[in-house]
Amino acid sequence: MADREADLVGLMVKAAQLETPADWLIRAKHNRCLPEGGKLWAAVFAGTALGEIEFTLGARQGQAERLVQQQVWAQRVEISDGRGGRLVVTCVIAKESKPPAGCKAVEWRLLTNRRVTHFDEAAELIDWYRCRWEIETMFHVLKNGCRVEALQLGSVAKLELAIALYLVVSWRLARLVKSGRVHPELEASAFFTEAEWKGVFILAKKPIPKKGPSVRDVVRRIAMLGGFLGRRGDGEPGVKTLWLGMQRLRDFVEGMAHMQSIYNAK
Numbered sequence: 068m069a070d071r072e073a074d075l076v077g078l079m080v081k082a083a084q085l086e087t088p089a090d091w092l093i094r095a096k097h098n099r100c101l102p103e104g105g106k107l108w109a110a111v112f113a114g115t116a117l118g119e120i121e122f123t124l125g126a127r128q129g130q131a132e133r134l135v136q137q138q139v140w141a142q143r144v145e146i147s148d149g150r151g152g153r154l155v156v157t158c159v160i161a162k163e164s165k166p167p168a169g170c171k172a173v174e175w176r177l178l179t180n181r182r183v184t185h186f187d188e189a190a191e192l193i194d195w196y197r198c199r200w201e202i203e204t205m206f207h208v209l210k211n212g213c214r215v216e217a218l219q220l221g222s223v224a225k226l227e228l229a230i231a232l233y234l235v236v237s238w239r240l241a242r243l244v245k246s247g248r249v250h251p252e253l254e255a256s257a258f259f260t261e262a263e264w265k266g267v268f269i270l271a272k273k274p275i276p277k278k279g280p281s282v283r284d285v286v287r288r289i290a291m292l293g294g295f296l297g298r299r300g301d302g303e304p305g306v307k308t309l310w311l312g313m314q315r316l317r318d319f320v321e322g323m324a325h326m327q328s329i330y331n332a333k
Contacts, residue, residue: 253282263316
């Protein structure tokens with residue numbers, strides 16, 4: 068899953084050479100010339116719309132949450148592989164049919180290796196793309212929280228191992244942010260060790276609750292260790308304050324575990 072920066076024919080060709088071990092879906096950037104003549108967008112719009120989807124677009128900077136209705140087209144096409152050959156892909160276009168006054172129509176043009184034979188398959192691919200922001204969040208943590216680009220390791224093998232480890236860390240932080248918002252009532256014990264959720268109350272100088280707290284409560288308290296203020300109008304914490312708070316919490320938990328081992332050895 069990738070945005071327009073990944074609209075590279077070389078990437079698609081490589082996937083085809085590997086017999087596409089994983090399906091791919093890329094937001095298209097280029098209105099390519101087709102080998103048989105004509106342009107890609109026009110070829111897709113020339114077909115009949117498969118149907119219409121409807122979803123709620125979340126609030127953005129300067130724009131309130133709103134309902135979006137998009138018409139959907141899909142066409143299997145051949146594009147140039149850049150080497151004198153051809154590559155078969157599916158192009159899916161979802162275009163907002165009735166945008167509100169003053170709002171730019173939401174339009175997505177997607178390329179994929181998957182075949183689309185009916186509306187439900189096209190709608191599934193659009194649902195995939197709508198989840199792309201979750202991937203962006205995870206890689207934001209990987210790049211800026213774990214700082215993988217600053218690693219100075221001596222070999223590719225060591226770098227791959229480090230990235231594999233940091234991907235797990237990034238996934239966990241992104242999952243915690245999402246869970247605290249979508250399933251705030253779940254018990255924190257499903258996401259944190261006992262030492263972690265108790266440790267955050269100790270660091271906050273708050274009494275440890277007798278009943279296990281919710282994941283939302285613990286996530287917010289960890290984020291407060293990273294600078295989240297938690298005021299009434301602040302909403303839920305983001306991933307940055309959470310990773311900063313988790314760093315403090317992990318140091319505290321490991322320190323407590325070390326002191327406990329020393330005490331038990333006496």
